[in-house]
Amino acid sequence: MPRFKLRFWFCLVLLLTWPDSVAFAAELASIQDTYMSLPSYDTFIRVFLLKDYNTRVVMFGTMALGLAAGVTGTMMLLRKRALMGDALSHATLPGIGLAFIFMIQFGGTGKYLPGLLLGAGLSGAIGLACIMTIRRWTRLKEDAALGIVLSVFFGLGIAILGIIQKMQTGHASGLQSFIYGKTAAMLASDAQMIALVAIITVVICGLLFKELKLLCFDQLYARSQGWPILRLDAIIMALVIVVTVIGLQAVGLILMIALLVIPPAAARFWTDGLFPMTLIAAGIGAASGFTGAALSALLPRLPAGAIIVVVASVIFALSLFFGTARGIVHRLIDHMLLSRKIAQQNLLRALYERSEKTGLQPQLGISTTSSTTSTSFKRLLATRSWSPQHLRRIIRRAVNKQLVRPNRHHYYSLTGRGLANARRVVRNHRLWELYLIHHADIAPSHVDRGADELEHIIGPSMVDELLGLLAIKHPELAMPPSPHATTRAGKPHTPPGISKHT
């Protein structure tokens, strides 16, 4: 077992060297960072209780950013514009570079943040216009347009940054942080601006909630009703640009799309309504921003944007598995319960039909001590394609529920409750078979399988409908005979009172 041994040694070494490596990392951190310290318990508490002014500002800013991105992203995702958001954020880079050059030329430092963001916004808008133009006036499809704009603008941006670095005015290193994001540089005024944008975003989405919902769901109908589709679309895309631009500093333009897409995608696993989805997306965005900024304060050598996105994707993974609306676990449990129910009903039906065949007509009498035939395990196994273990499990569950009683060694019969259940199951099955034979013109030899699949899921309203169709007057008394039992080869037996054409 070499692999196991290897793992063991690896763990041991890791365990022994852990304090050293932590201390080493702490040393590095304390050398390079002036105001942040290693993640001790105290620091942890200080960060998460917002005792540090700088951390407080950064966490507040990223939280507001996550909230705005969650709300805007919901609309963008449902409008199926996620990739357009990505292209837009990449298209902001040349704007940042050009704004820097422009401000240098006019005697500024070039690092004036609102000026840079204005450039980014304009450049993003131009990128959007390019996408629209390509799509409208050429026969290229949307994905081609997005690919072209994304790569061309990003390449242009990188080239401009290269030119800036060659310029003698220097100090362009800060511009690189727009690509990957650097939250630590966030000032109180920046955080306030982000908060303001977040408020504006929420207000606009709130006011136009109904209109945006209609646009995202059914564009054609919205247009037929005279809603200004272009303007509503422009509002969504303008919000995306604005949120992207304010997020450049914190998350960076490459990862900004993650903050727009992941929260709403994760929220979708928890709800089937648009309003709750928007709220949950906003919550997930804010939580990722908050936690991500806190973690990056604790682990100062990691880029904050990446950590925020990692936190968001962890939340996404959790939602994917445990989401209450369409999470995987939820679906698996549903599926398991249904297959258990079907297996149990099949067992009851097998027991019932066995006792029918042996001539002992099962009666639902006062005595709950059974009147059904005792059937052997072997015979039950032969009725269906069960494996022995599976059948044993099914029987054990049915016995626990007091539907089936074990008699002698490996012989089973129905209890009173089991018999009542079995009658209902068998009746549904037979009704369905009759319906298929008489109304859907399916050969009797084929109906069993069709009926098998459906008998477990038909509800009481459908049973009533079937009874009505088959003109059976007293559902409690009627147990239609099996179409297989009466005639093997010939015409199916038609119970009295069933007309072929209703």
Place this chain on the structure above:
Amino acid sequence: MNYDTSSTTRTSVPPDIAASTQRRVRVATGEEHPATSPLSVHDMTVAYHRKPVLWDVDFDAPAGSLIGMIGPNGAGKSTLLKAALDLMPKASGRVMIFGKPYRQQRHLVGYVPQRESVDWDFPVNALDVVCMGLYRQIGWCRLVSRRHKQRAMQALEQVGMADFAKRQISQLSGGQQQRVFLARALVQDAVLYLMDEPFAGVDASTEQAIVNILQTLRTAGKTTLVVHHDLHTVREYFDYVILLNMRIVAHGPTDEVFTPDNLRKTYGGHLTLLDQAAQAIAQQGET
């Protein structure tokens, strides 16, 4: 060189020839569109890119009738509805709703798009979708009130879907989804309904429910134009028929128009002369 201004702006042909052609060509004056007709389409031509898909479509829908529009795939049935609703640009021609352009008459028209045109995974429930039919009445930035929701519920009851109001739309069957779409149009309380293939891919009970609603609408004096594809049920369902294959082959009361001869003209011979002409125009434009 004192040309008539109207002719010089249009063409460069000498005035005498222009005048002579004008005498022969019927000019759209609007007079042949009676204000009583719920939907009158006049000389409408529609093209995708450069290829025409509808040629000179011209008809007046009789008020209070249940109209079936029939034609093979690609005949332009959906396109006709979309062009009438200003959802597609028209190359020429015009459409009047009770004598006025659609822009002014939106509140009178209920549109039921094809079921496949939307993503049914969208996070809304059936009641939400029906409420969308009232958004125009509710107006910008206002919330959907309880009164509006009640009206939407009534529309759902009308199509037999009241029990599914809170169901997320992806959990509905195809027929149920179609009924929700129908309810969204019904809640508008329109006078003219345009339905794009409401019978496509629905179960028998939904088909019956839709037919009942169509008949109720006719009884209430409303006009309904239905794009239909099942030739067997045409006589049973509709009292007026439009046979369409890129142009109108025939239109009129079902008894008169729905004849084998007309059907052959509509469906037979796929590569008609018109189709070839359209192809030629498209190629000419590209070179």
